[in-house]
Amino acid sequence: MESTNYRCIYCLEIKPVNLFNGEHVIHKSMTKRIQKNLILHGRVCETCNSTYGKTMDLKLSRSYFEGLNRFRQDMKPVSESHHLDQKNIQWSVADPEAFHNEIGDFTEVLGDCLILFLSDTTKKIFTLGQLRRKPLNELVDLDKIEMLRVFTGRQDRADAIGELIKPHVSEKFQLAENLEKHKVTATVTYDEIAQRAIAKIAFNYFALVTQQNPDIVFEKSFDSIRKFIYRGIFPSIRPVQKQEELSDFALGGLSLNGHWIRLYKNPDLSTVIAKVSLFNQWVWKVVLSSNYQNGSEIPTSSHVWDIDGELCQPILTNAT
Numbered sequence: 293m294e295s296t297n298y299r300c301i302y303c304l305e306i307k308p309v310n311l312f313n314g315e316h317v318i319h320k321s322m323t324k325r326i327q328k329n330l331i332l333h334g335r336v337c338e339t340c341n342s343t344y345g346k347t348m349d350l351k352l353s354r355s356y357f358e359g360l361n362r363f364r365q366d367m368k369p370v371s372e373s374h375h376l377d378q379k380n381i382q383w384s385v386a387d388p389e390a391f392h393n394e395i396g397d398f399t400e401v402l403g404d405c406l407i408l409f410l411s412d413t414t415k416k417i418f419t420l421g422q423l424r425r426k427p428l429n430e431l432v433d434l435d436k437i438e439m440l441r442v443f444t445g446r447q448d449r450a451d452a453i454g455e456l457i458k459p460h461v462s463e464k465f466q467l468a469e470n471l472e473k474h475k476v477t478a479t480v481t482y483d484e485i486a487q488r489a490i491a492k493i494a495f496n497y498f499a500l501v502t503q504q505n506p507d508i509v510f511e512k513s514f515d516s517i518r519k520f521i522y523r524g525i526f527p528s529i530r531p532v533q534k535q536e537e538l539s540d541f542a543l544g545g546l547s548l549n550g551h552w553i554r555l556y557k558n559p560d561l562s563t564v565i566a567k568v569s570l571f572n573q574w575v576w577k578v579v580l581s582s583n584y585q586n587g588s589e590i591p592t593s594s595h596v597w598d599i600d601g602e603l604c605q606p607i608l609t610n611a612t
């Protein structure tokens with residue numbers, strides 16, 4: 293009964309089918325509520341799956357922008373912000389003393405949020421994600437608002453918050469004067485484990501879109517990226533490169549809030565590339581193979597995980 297044995301795409305061990313379980317292309321902590329989520333079946337053994345879950349998946353969802361963005365997108369309640377591991381995150385604000393006197397701790401704010409100071413001297417914090425999901429008048433008693441402030445490092449996100457709250461507070465406040473913007477900037481270091489986690493997302497996606505021809509992922513050309521993910525051994529060419537700020541162009545002309553992956557083969561350089569963007573932060577270029585000479589066809593493929601629309605779907609794009 294040979295057909296009941298599978299081979300793991302990471303450790304390369306051949307094991308019975310019952311020792312394999314589902315591996316989310318993008319971990320479920322970052323794809324909460326998404327319908328038609330992409331999951332690999334029979335490709336990643338449960339030993340690799342659970343090791344990754346406890347190491348790189350957990351770290352990616354708690355220690356970098358991805359961790360922060362889970363709060364900002366309302367995938368995790370702000371009250372659990374102590375789960376954020378801040379070793380790789382450096383915060384800065386224009387006026388630290390005023391910030392600490394008025395707000396307190398950085399993790400209370402997280403960035404990309406609105407703080408309301410209320411007449412009973414309490415304050416309420418709403419992330420951009422919360423404001424997208426529920427109108428402000430359902431989140432707070434509008435009559436109690438005395439002062440509004442926005443904390444973010446990005447103008448487009450400040451504008452998005454302004455647009456969402458304008459219908460509810462414009463009678464009471466001249467938003468332009470009263471919506472004071474405070475620049476709070478987080479600088480994040482993407483260390484080896486973060487890069488391996490991003491490379492794993494790219495490799496998972498590669499395995500998923502080539503499942504008609506399941507042996508491609510086992511070809512030697514992909515051993516260096518596999519060793520990087522599995523053991524942290526860096527290939528000669530930097531495997532994960534922060535490439536560009538995300539644009540509508542990168543999303544194939546779609547303006548979406550979410551994640552995006554694109555796989556393609558560059559015919560001139562014989563490279564197999566996956567581009568990955570998580571939470572619209574920026575685009576990572578992952579070199580899956582730097583010298584792919586084999587004749588097997590590598591399909592061009594893109595998917596988006598639309599957080600607001602709660603759906604994962606393929607998209608058509610010619611852009612590389």
Ligand SMILES: [Zn+2]
Nearest residue numbers: 300303337340
């Ligand atoms: Zn394995």
